[in-house]
Amino acid sequence: DTGVSQDPRHKITKRGQNVTFRCDPISEHNRLYWYRQTLGQGPEFLTYFQNEAQLEKSRLLSDRFSAERPKGSFSTLEIQRTEQGDSAMYLCASSLQGMAKNIQYFGAGTRLSVL
Amino acid sequence: KQEVTQIPAALSVPEGENLVLNCSFTDSAIYNLQWFRQDPGKGLTSLLLIQSSQREQTSGRLNASLDKSSGRSTLYIAASQPGDSATYLCAVNRNTPLVFGKGTRLSVIA
Numbered sequence: 001d002t003g004v005s006q007d008p009r010h011k012i013t014k015r016g017q018n019v020t021f022r023c024d025p026i027s028e029h030n031r032l033y034w035y036r037q038t039l040g041q042g043p044e045f046l047t048y049f050q051n052e053a054q055l056e057k058s059r060l061l062s063d064r065f066s067a068e069r070p071k072g073s074f075s076t077l078e079i080q081r082t083e084q085g086d087s088a089m090y091l092c093a094s095s096l097q098g099m100a101k102n103i104q105y106f107g108a109g110t111r112l113s114v115l
Numbered sequence: 116k117q118e119v120t121q122i123p124a125a126l127s128v129p130e131g132e133n134l135v136l137n138c139s140f141t142d143s144a145i146y147n148l149q150w151f152r153q154d155p156g157k158g159l160t161s162l163l164l165i166q167s168s169q170r171e172q173t174s175g176r177l178n179a180s181l182d183k184s185s186g187r188s189t190l191y192i193a194a195s196q197p198g199d200s201a202t203y204l205c206a207v208n209r210n211t212p213l214v215f216g217k218g219t220r221l222s223v224i225a
Contacts (some may be wrong), residue, residue, distance in 0.1 A: 035212075042206075042216050106151075106158055108157065
């Protein structure tokens, strides 16, 4: 069990560029979550997957955001036409449905800075 | 809609003091409550998890309590140390996404 891995750890981009983040969950976990955290705030839910199915998306996930989990293993979060307001920490978590009441384990996050 | 509030937003204490961080939530129908630590610019480290059927959990100098009926949890830190300086977040869980508070930023002064 190597924990939840996120890549890259930091990303600096110019406004208008596209960026993609990757999350590798704990291997046996079937649920994967994306959260966003801005400065001084708690993490806010973006979306989650059960296996390869995207089950829920929050209002925060605008049309410029898309998430995939093609084979039910790793997930990617893409932001198109980045804006300065997208600057945040993007956190990924995974869990095993039904076990220990769905305890979520978090990765170290990807910090995005949009210039 | 579940809302989580943490009080105080920031706290500064001298080294060695015992302290209490507070967390309240509006919907008592939760599976569990988790306390996390976050260092500046870093991810989340889970400190303690309390199942809805439990009243408290302890780990070293940390003790978390849960009163589900009143929608409250506290995190007690004994004999605080400068290395405890961080932001502490609580989050409640009911099957799907966690709902977080905004955190308490703790500074322990040597």
